[in-house]
Amino acid sequence: MFQERYDVIVVGGGHAGAEAAAASANMGSNTLLVTMSLQTIGQMSCNPAMGGIAKGQIVREIDAIGGYSGIITDKSAIQFKMLNKSKGPAMWSPRAQNDRMRFAEEWRLALEATPNLDFYQEMVKGLLVEGNRVVGVRTSLGIDIKGKAVVLTNGTFLNGLIHIGDKQFGGGRAGERAATGITEQLTDFGFDSGRMKTGTPPRVDGRSLDYSKMIVQPGDSNPEKFSYLDTVLLKEQRDCHMTYTSPQVHDLLRDGFDRSPMFNGRIKSIGPRYCPSIEDKINRFADKDKHQIFVEPEGWHTVEVYVNGFSTSLPEDIQYKALKSVKGFEEVKFFRPGYAIEYDYFPPTQLRHTLETKLCEGLYFAGQINGTTGYEEAASQGLMAGINAHLKIHEKEPFVLKRDEAYIGVLIDDLITKGTEEPYRMFTSRAEYRTLLRQDNADLRLTPKGYKIGLAKENRLRRMEEKLNKSDAFISFFRDTSVRPEEINPILDSLDSSLVKQSDKMFKVFSRPRVTMDHMLQLDSVSDFVVENNLDREVLEQTEIQVKYSGYIKKEKNNADKLNRLENVKIPDSFDYSKLKSLSFEAREKLEFIRPVTISQASRISGVSPSDISVLLVFLGR
Structure with missing residues (x-):
């Protein structure tokens, strides 16, 4: 049934597993993806969205290195927003709403089109270990599959336990069974394990909602995309909506607190601090009389709706009564109630920076098994684990990103060095070099590295080099070209900015706080340069950031270089x-x-x- 021995075996087909399998296979390793259900590869288990604050930067980094998440997101997007545009570019974060069914389908099709990749549907019950080295996996049917490296990406399935009010049952996700056997074997081997919790909101029938009572949340008027490749920009978008809870809703929820597994002691593990359940929010923030509810469509054609902000493990009757009191939800019909899930994880201080375990050679952990939360965090770990599994078995240097090179580097370094006792989520505030780690320059930072290890293809590198060369040429144009007072003063006057009395370099004028690229494009010489050199929006954005923030970027780079001496x-x-x-x-x-x-x-x-x-x-x- 199988090759005599695979190079890499990936266990689990979620975001981490899919990226791990794609990376190792694309780099040339014979790879097997083993998952409990081939129908749920790339499944969006929680919200139908990718990106967000810091998470969007991670998706861009995955794409720049040669991963699939950005491409899959673009192909299945139904709305795009660039968050934090009112702040500096270090804070800009792309986010897309996605068609849940198309997202999973695109992942399946992308993986099936990947050479060197085989698939098998079955539960993995344990690992095959010789001495302190993993040599394969054993399935629930007792089949042994040999492999030189194994990547575990089990998500919430390891001894998963689902809670809805006072009801609880085993499961790794709604409608799917839990995975057993692996935790027990690893703890017997000497690994420390723990329990974590996450939750998900109810899914409802969009036909039963009154959107006229809600606030429309449209996408950007000029939507961008995630991948640096030629994926298609959105020409049509679906609106999201926003509404609020109320004191009445909070009172109805409190009526069920005595049956809540969070408050009656059934759930003992720690949930994500920055994505609390609705009952946790009204308990911790008792002074707030309302909380935001984001109403997110699950796709282009389905009527299913995700109720973002209403994550809960309360009894289903309490969920229903409370949600009916939310404006616009008066006639709501449930597709399924929300629930909480507890699952096993392994403190990530037991890993190397390659995500290989210290105790068992050739064994890699990626995703929620390491205590993280979020599709993007999981996908980036899967990418890095797949890359390093391939490099190790081919006796090549490991691929490790430093904290000043990528958010992925910050994420993994935080996990390995500091560990985590609650689900870890990435924020821009976790990165001390976030001016360097912007979403706009992930390709400039990482595509050469992805190409060097054999993952990013040559066409990706050439696109990056063209963007860099055009941006550098445009910056040189601003440094070398002067502008006369009669040309620039009308623009400066409209901005209430001090006028110039003599010709000055464009770079100096452009560096002023309120002067933007749109203003500079009003100058004939600038607009002519753009047309003659066929400069696109990416190049214009990159140039503007480099001009206006050059001092900050240089200072942060110097600080990073000083601290990196200790890395040596x-x-x-x-x-x-x-x-x-x-x-x-x-x-x-x-x-x-x-x-x-x-x-x-x-x-x-x-x-x-x-x-x-x-x-x-x-x-x-x-």
């Missing part, structure tokens, strides 16, 4: 921290457990002080 100070794998009596007890304990690779990583571990780092530097002769 390696700590030997076998380093014995117990020898250093000058280290604090907590530092010795944390360093021994996490085993950082560099001094820079050691400095980011909670409980390791600057004096501890000084001791290490002295001992290492630095």
Whole structure:
């Protein structure tokens, strides 16, 4: 039934598993994707959307390296928004609403068109291990499949337990059974495990809603897209809507608190802090008399609607009564109630930066098994695990992104170095170099790296180089070209900006806060340059950011370069921290457990002080 031995076996077909399988296969590894259901590959288990604050940057990074998430999102999008446009470009974050069924279909078709990739539908019950190395997987039918590397992307399925009020039953997702056996084997092997919780709102019939009572939430008038390739821009979009809860809704929800698994002790694990359930919101923010509800269509043609902001595990009758009291939902019909799910995860401090486990060679973890939440966080980990599994078995250098190179680098470094005791979600505030890690320049940062390891194709690299060369040429034009007072002063006067008295370089004028590319394009010489050089919107945006934020970008790059010097100070794998009596007890304990690779990583571990780092530097002769 199977090849004698696969290069990479990926367990799970969610966002992490799909990216892992695509990456290893596209790089040339014979890959097998094993999943409990081939019908749910790339399933959007929760909200029908990709991107958002910091998450949109991650999708752009996945695309730049050569992953599929950006392409799949563009092909199935029904609405696009660039969030935070009123702020600086470091905060701009793309987000798309998607057609849930088309998203999964596009993932399936993309994977089926990927060479070197086989599929098999069955539950994996355990791993095949020889010594401290994984050598394959064992299925629920008792079939052994051999592999040189295994990537576990089990999502919420490991011993998953679904809660709706005082009812609970095993399951990894609504209508799907839980996965058993793997957690028990890994803990017997010496891994630490824990439990986490997440939740999802009810799905309702859009035909039963009164949208006239809600606030319309349209997409951008000039929508962009995620992929840097030639995916098609949206010409038509579907509106979302917004409404609010009320004190009456809150009172109805409180009536069910005594039957809530969150409050009666049935759920003991920790849920996502930044995506709380509706009962958690009205309990924690009792002073608020209303909360936003976003009404999101699930596709172009379906009537199913996702009630974003109403995640809950309350009894179904309480959910129904409360939601009927929300404006526009008076006649609501349920497709299914919301629920909470508890599942096993493995604290990610047990991993290397490649996402390979420290205890078992050739075994990689990606996605919610590492304690993260979100499609985008999962997909990026799957991409990196698939890449590194391929590189390891072909005896090549690992692929690790630093904190100043990508949000993906921040995400993985946070997980490995700091760990997480609650579902980890990415925010722009987690990145100390977010001026460098913008959504607009992910291709400039990462496509050369993706090409070097053999994942990003040459056509992607050529597009990136063309964009870079055109942008550099346009910036040079602004640096070298002067503008006369009679040309620029009418524009400056309309902006209440001080007038110039003599000719000055365009770069200097363009750097003024209120002067935009649209204003500069009013100058004949600038508009002529754009037409003659066939500059598109991407190049114009990149040029404007580089001109207006050049000082900030340079300063942040210098800071990153200084700290990166510590990345070059390696700590030997076998380093014995117990020898250093000058280290604090907590530092010795944390360093021994996490085993950082560099001094820079050691400095980011909670409980390791600057004096501890000084001791290490002295001992290492630095």
